[in-house]
Amino acid sequence: MIRMPSSGGVLRAVGVVAVTGAVAASLAGHGANPHGETAFGPSAPAADTVSYKEDVLPIFQKRCAKCHGAKDEEGEVVAEVSLIVINYERLMMGSEFGPVITAGDPVDSWLLEMITEGDMPPEGEGDKVPEEEIAVIRQWIAEGAKNN
Ligand code: HEC
Incomplete structure (x- = not known):
């Protein structure tokens, strides 16, 4: 007690x-x-939310579209390895080898690895994606890779 x-x-x-x-x-x-x-x-x-249309798409248009989504002189859509990055739905479908974006997980997103390593655009086909643009894409993926 x-x-x-x-x-x-x-x-x-x-x-x-x-x-x-x-x-x-x-x-x-x-x-x-x-x-x-x-x-x-x-x-x-919330204030820093990255938009696919406003922020990510212009980067892809400028650096990737000629091989992944734009039309050539004959009006044919060019889609190397069946990957189109300038259309949200197609981007999320990935390439003929599988997904290239894992929403919410930049580390598991193949596209991010390709541009971070300097593998895309291919050598001699354009400047390496600058770090600040990679950061935009990384944040967009981290925020859930939304169609925003
Ligand atoms: C000059 C044409 C060209 C440009 C520009 C280009 N790519 Fe590619 N891309 C290719 C080719 C060809 C392949 C397939 C062969 C390879 O992987 O090297 C490929 C493969 C890829 C893959 C791999 C797909 C998979 O599932 O293995 C990704 C992801 C990719 N590109 C993203 C991009 C992004 C993002 C950009 C812009 C920053 C870009 N590419 C710019 C031609 C290009």
């Missing part, structure tokens, strides 16, 4: 220590980066 409340007291004391530790840690976090919460707050991702 005497030990029960005593051990309860010990548990409560431990709880207080843990809470105090958490508060101290979060205060230390604020001290280290006072603007962290606003920079990465809930409103930031």
